[in-house]
Amino acid sequence: MRLCIFAGSSPGANPNYLRQAQNLGALLARRKIGLVYGGASVGLMGAAADAALEAGGEVIGVIPRSLVAREVAHKKLPDLRIVNSMHERKATMAQLSDGFIAIPGGIGTLEEIFEIWTWAQLGEHEKPCALLNTDDYYAPLLSFLDKVVGDGFLKRVHREMLLVDSDPERLLDRMKVYVPPIVIKWIDKGER
Numbered sequence: 001m002r003l004c005i006f007a008g009s010s011p012g013a014n015p016n017y018l019r020q021a022q023n024l025g026a027l028l029a030r031r032k033i034g035l036v037y038g039g040a041s042v043g044l045m046g047a048a049a050d051a052a053l054e055a056g057g058e059v060i061g062v063i064p065r066s067l068v069a070r071e072v073a074h075k076k077l078p079d080l081r082i083v084n085s086m087h088e089r090k091a092t093m094a095q096l097s098d099g100f101i102a103i104p105g106g107i108g109t110l111e112e113i114f115e116i117w118t119w120a121q122l123g124e125h126e127k128p129c130a131l132l133n134t135d136d137y138y139a140p141l142l143s144f145l146d147k148v149v150g151d152g153f154l155k156r157v158h159r160e161m162l163l164v165d166s167d168p169e170r171l172l173d174r175m176k177v178y179v180p181p182i183v184i185k186w187i188d189k190g191e192r
Contacts, residue, residue: 002034002058003175004097006112008105009043017044017104020134022051024103024168029057031172036096038089039063039081041074044103049074062092090115099128099175104137113162120180121158128178130163130171138164157181 005025011018025048028035035052037045039061052059053076061080063073074080083089094100094116102113117129131138142164148154161181165171 001032001098002036002060002096003028003172004036004093004100004116005045005048006100006102006105006109007037007044007048008103008109009038009040009045010106011043011047012104014104014135014137016135017137018047020132020168021045021047021103024048024101024132025051025053025057026055027168027172028052029055032057033172034058034060036060036062036093038093039073039077040067041072041076044105046072046074048103049077053077060096062089062096064089094119094125097127099130099178101130101132101171101175102138103132104134110141117162120161126180128163128175129161130165130175132168132171133164133166136166155183157183 007021021044025035029052035049035057037049040046040063049059059077061074061077062083064083064086068082081092083092090112100113100116102109113129119125120127120129145159149156149159163171163174165174
């Protein structure tokens with residue numbers, strides 16, 4: 001089993017973000033869960049990868065050629081895949097992974113988790129999508145998502161597909177037993 005981590009290429013302003021990224025990487029290794037990520041040696045993504053490697057875990061990095069220098073590709077990875085585009089990067093990470101976790105990060109992290117969650121909503125895959133909500137990093141986003149539901153742009157069942165927890169152990173346990181919802185028809189004519 002492998003999980004993909006979407007994470008910032010910066011360590012962020014809160015030291016707990018770095019600690020939790022390291023904790024998650026080591027936890028994946030202890031649970032014999034491979035880590036798939038963006039292939040950089042810096043930021044939260046590099047910290048999670050380093051912790052998983054130090055704990056003896058499998059780590060696969062996927063990075064576009066154009067970002068090898070900018071994101072400082074991780075040179076110590078036994079499996080670093082250099083691809084031609086961001087689209088190929090995301091498709092490769094999705095193919096290699098059995099689930100997806102976003103930890104704190106910027107707009108790239110948000111874009112990645114939103115795209116993969118959208119694919120799940122559309123039935124393109126049945127893999128769990130999750131947020132590790134370290135120190136309530138995602139609280140404003142979660143509030144906004146509830147507004148999106150309240151305003152009729154997202155069904156509650158699709159909102160609940162995004163698993164959220166502040167504890168990585170609990171989050172992994174929830175991902176392990178995740179069952180995707182069965183939604184036959186999700187847009188009615190009256191909702192247009």
